[in-house]
Amino acid sequence: MRVVGAGHSFVPLCQTDGVLLNLEDMEGGLEVSDDRASVWTPGGWPISKLTKALWEVGLSLDNQGDIDKQSIAGAISTGTHGTGRTLGSLSTFALGFRLVTAEGTTVECDVGKEPELFQAARVGLGMLGVMQSVKLAVAPAFRLRETLQRVRLAEVLERWDELVSTHRHVEFFVFPYANFAILKTLDLVEVGDDPVPPDPSRAVFQAACDLASLTPSWAPTLQRLLSRGAGSSSRAAPAWSVFPSERNIRFEEMEGEIPAPAGPDALREAIGAVRRRRLPIIFPFEFRTVAGDDIWLSPMNAGPCVSISFHQYAKMPWSDAFGLVESVFRAHGSRPHWAKRHTLTSDDVVRLYPMASRWGAVRRSADPTGKFMNDYLRNLFAFSLQETSQGSAAAA
Numbered sequence: 001m002r003v004v005g006a007g008h009s010f011v012p013l014c015q016t017d018g019v020l021l022n023l024e025d026m027e028g029g030l031e032v033s034d035d036r037a038s039v040w041t042p043g044g045w046p047i048s049k050l051t052k053a054l055w056e057v058g059l060s061l062d063n064q065g066d067i068d069k070q071s072i073a074g075a076i077s078t079g080t081h082g083t084g085r086t087l088g089s090l091s092t093f094a095l096g097f098r099l100v101t102a103e104g105t106t107v108e109c110d111v112g113k114e115p116e117l118f119q120a121a122r123v124g125l126g127m128l129g130v131m132q133s134v135k136l137a138v139a140p141a142f143r144l145r146e147t148l149q150r151v152r153l154a155e156v157l158e159r160w161d162e163l164v165s166t167h168r169h170v171e172f173f174v175f176p177y178a179n180f181a182i183l184k185t186l187d188l189v190e191v192g193d194d195p196v197p198p199d200p201s202r203a204v205f206q207a208a209c210d211l212a213s214l215t216p217s218w219a220p221t222l223q224r225l226l227s228r229g230a231g232s233s234s235r236a237a238p239a240w241s242v243f244p245s246e247r248n249i250r251f252e253e254m255e256g257e258i259p260a261p262a263g264p265d266a267l268r269e270a271i272g273a274v275r276r277r278r279l280p281i282i283f284p285f286e287f288r289t290v291a292g293d294d295i296w297l298s299p300m301n302a303g304p305c306v307s308i309s310f311h312q313y314a315k316m317p318w319s320d321a322f323g324l325v326e327s328v329f330r331a332h333g334s335r336p337h338w339a340k341r342h343t344l345t346s347d348d349v350v351r352l353y354p355m356a357s358r359w360g361a362v363r364r365s366a367d368p369t370g371k372f373m374n375d376y377l378r379n380l381f382a383f384s385l386q387e388t389s390q391g392s393a394a395a396a
Contacts, residue, residue, distance in 0.1 A: 001371050003126055005071025006046060009078065009339035010253055012376045013125060021130065024071065028133065032057060038095055039138055043073030043131035051240035059138045063087040063169070064243035073131035078339040079123045079298050081307065082243065083171045083288035085164045089300060091122045092293050093137045099129030102367040106132065120362040123297040125338055127363055127372045127381070144168075144243070145189045145236040150227075153181045157264045164289055173284040174267075176274040177220035178227035182284070186243075192236025199246075201229065206249055209282050213315040216280030223282065250314035251283055254322045255307060255337040256329035257290065257299035263306030266332040270308070270325045279321045283311035296355035299335035309340070346382035360384030 003021045004014040014020065023044025030053050031040035039059070041050050047061075047068040054060055063082040070080060072090075081089035096110035097118060107129070109118040121128040153174050156163070163170045169186035208226055212219040235242070258266050267287060274281055286309040293300050310325050312318035322341050326334075335352055336342035350356045363384045370378060370385065378385065 001130075002374055003044075003073070003130055005044070005074030006069040008067065008070050008074070010341050011339060012374070013078070013339060014374075015376065016374045018374075023073070023130070023132070026132075030054070030057065032059070036140075037137065038135055040096075040098075040133050040135050041072055043097075043134050044071050046070065047072055047075060048240075048244070051243075054138060055141055055238055055240050058141045060141045060239045061090075062093065062137070062139045064090075064240070066243065066245045067247055068240075068244040072134055072136075073126075074339075076122065076134060077124055077126050077131065079295070079300070079337065080339070081288075081290045081300075082169065083290070083307070084169045085289045085304065086291050087169075088291040088293045089123075089295075089298065091295055091298060092291075094122055094134055095137055096135035097121055097129075097131055098133040100132055101129045102369065102371045110135065116358075116362045117366060119296055120359050120366070122295045123338070124359075124363070125297075125377065127377060128366050129372065142239050143189050143192045143236055144186045144239045145192060145234060146242050147185045147187075147232075147234045148230075149183050149232045150180050150230045151183045153179055156181045156183055157267075160264060171286065171288040173286050174271070175223035175227050175284045176271045176279075176281055177223040180227045180230070182227075182230050189236045192238075194235035194237050196237075196241070196246075197233070197235065202246070202248065204229065209249060209313040209315070212280060212282040213313060216316065219280040219282050220278070223284075251311045252314055252318040252322070252341060253309055253311045254326060254341040255309040256326070256332075256334035257305040257307050257337065258329060258332050258334045259302065260289065260304040260306050262332040263287070263308065266306075266329055266334070267308055269332075270310070270328045273324050273328055274321065277321075277324065279324070280316060281321060282313050282316065285310055296359045297338075297353055299337065301353075301355075302333075302335075307337075309337075344380065346380060349381065350383050356383065361387075 001019040002014045002016045026044050028042040065082045075090045076094050079089045079091050098108050100106055156172050167185040172181040172183045174181040208222045288307040290300050290305045290307050292303040
């Protein structure tokens with residue numbers, strides 16, 4: 001039995017020949033706490049629905065990613081995040097869950113009630129139970145100003161510490177065959193209701209992707225042309241409408257969460273590797289920051305990270321390029337985003353995550369028969385299927 005959200009995962013987290021649940025239309029609404037610091041929300045709601053509902057009652061999520069189509073339960077269960085040096089993933093906003101267990105009973109868990117189950121479910125890929133509803137930390141409603149500008153990559157990396165200290169949110173996009181980055185910053189403002197402006201560059205980018213798929217050798221030239229055409233812009237609006245960007249061109253994606261100090265070097269080496277191999281990549285790298293956390297299976301639980309995403313147009317080959325870049329990221333201490341393309345094995349998970357054995361013990365206790373696992377998850381988390389001497393030693 002698996003639960004599907006928006007289907008945004010690039011690995012088969014929800015694939016099953018058994019029962020597939022979708023909770024998007026399940027009845028229920030927001031339950032706002034008396035102190036307005038938290039809400040209970042249906043787990044199947046898309047982030048877009050949640051954030052609009054929060055705005056209507058004067059609240060916001062403290063941070064979001066640049067896609068808001070995912071279900072809130074799916075985003076939390078996979079460690080989905082936005083950008084901001086002091087801001088963690090959406091999983092860090094979770095204060096409690098109402099889970100339907102493998103036996104069909106509903107259990108409420110948080111740091112005081114069933115704390116082990118709560119800790120394991122914060123990033124649990126849906127293997128601890130059906131996340132019927134989620135208690136989330138929220139903030140008073142706020143507005144953001146988005147600023148986009150074209151800046152030399154060398155300058156962005158040289159000023160990176162200054163940029164992340166100065167702006168609430170900062171990220172950039174850089175085509176591997178171009179020397180300029182598109183720098184994006186978001187900062188708090190008091191007023192602003194600017195609509196999302198029409199973006200003719202999307203049609204241009206779609207055309208470039210289609211040309212590259214027909215003639216891959218054109219990709220470097222097309223990238224440089226796209227980079228030169230990037231302009232500056234600024235707008236202010238409610239946070240929920242500024243965080244997300246429209247993504248209407250299909251792509252494949254991998255992402256590494258890399259210890260913050262190693263991030264710039266990892267990006268430089270990945271760009272160099274792509275250039276040396278003349279790989280026909282048409283999408284840019286995306287570079288963000290994420291705060292560290294204490295979640296057992298979170299890629300950020302070893303400390304603050306930079307997140308580097310690597311995309312390829314869905315109609316073009318991606319496997320070799322992803323393998324090359326993944327090897328560069330791993331050399332810099334990377335852990336992959338659970339919902340993006342990666343080649344981790346069960347042994348890798350145990351090696352990379354000190355709390356893996358403890359998480360596995362909680363998963364076995366919550367679902368001894370693996371009702372909430374599919375073939376992909378049984379392979380990736382094979383260590384959690386039975387107690388091992390290695391697991392016993394690690395737990396001790």
